[in-house]
Amino acid sequence: NAGVTQTPKFQVLKTGQSMTLQCAQDMNHNSMYWYRQDPGMGLRLIYYSASEGTTDKGEVPNGYNVSRLNKREFSLRLESAAPSQTSVYFCASSEALLAGASTDTQYFGPGTRLTVL
Amino acid sequence: AQSVAQPEDQVNVAEGNPLTVKCTYSVSGNPYLFWYVQYPNRGLQFLLKYITGDNLVKGSYGFEAEFNKSQTSFHLKKPSALVSDSALYFCAVRDIRRLSFGAGTTVTVRA
Numbered sequence: 772n773a774g775v776t777q778t779p780k781f782q783v784l785k786t787g788q789s790m791t792l793q794c795a796q797d798m799n800h801n802s803m804y805w806y807r808q809d810p811g812m813g814l815r816l817i818y819y820s821a822s823e824g825t826t827d828k829g830e831v832p833n834g835y836n837v838s839r840l841n842k843r844e845f846s847l848r849l850e851s852a853a854p855s856q857t858s859v860y861f862c863a864s865s866e867a868l869l870a871g872a873s874t875d876t877q878y879f880g881p882g883t884r885l886t887v888l
Numbered sequence: 889a890q891s892v893a894q895p896e897d898q899v900n901v902a903e904g905n906p907l908t909v910k911c912t913y914s915v916s917g918n919p920y921l922f923w924y925v926q927y928p929n930r931g932l933q934f935l936l937k938y939i940t941g942d943n944l945v946k947g948s949y950g951f952e953a954e955f956n957k958s959q960t961s962f963h964l965k966k967p968s969a970l971v972s973d974s975a976l977y978f979c980a981v982r983d984i985r986r987l988s989f990g991a992g993t994t995v996t997v998r999a
Contacts, residue, residue: 775931804986811897811991811992812991813978813989813990813991813992814932814978814987814989815989816986816987819986829986830986861931861932863932876922876934876937877934877987878934879924879931879932879933880931881930881931882929882930882931
């Protein structure tokens, strides 16, 4: 049981390049999330998915797209990377559907450290 | 909107001494509060959460947190800190859609 896995662990891009960050969970969770972590700002939600086939914007969605491929996988795409997207990206998952899910616990992957030059 | 604040960027304690990491919250309705820990170059690990009931919540690795409704606080505590507790600690509050995190507190425990 690996929990939440993310690939790649590190990535360096040039401005304007595109890439996709991959996330998978093996806990049969319904909800999945993408966060970015920047110094002094905690974690900020980019997008989330309450169930397979649904996605919603979080606090900072601009410049990103997501795809909930199936129940296990939730990918984050940067279409045209910018230096402001240099960050550490975390994927998380939780068991419950979002409605009434205020009490459920999110479990995090190890992160992807992205640098955009 | 729900939010949490961690008033201290850094906390330094000696090994064996009590450790407290402060968190205050602002919510409309019932607060659902969480603590996470992040070790260097790792993802966040869940420590404990307050949903309802007993104001003292016990969690992983000997940590506990005290919910105080009148002071709108949810401070994380450990009676006797270890060097291995050195990490970044996040308080978070959950609303229907997401977790909102504080900025984090770096804890350094010196031997």
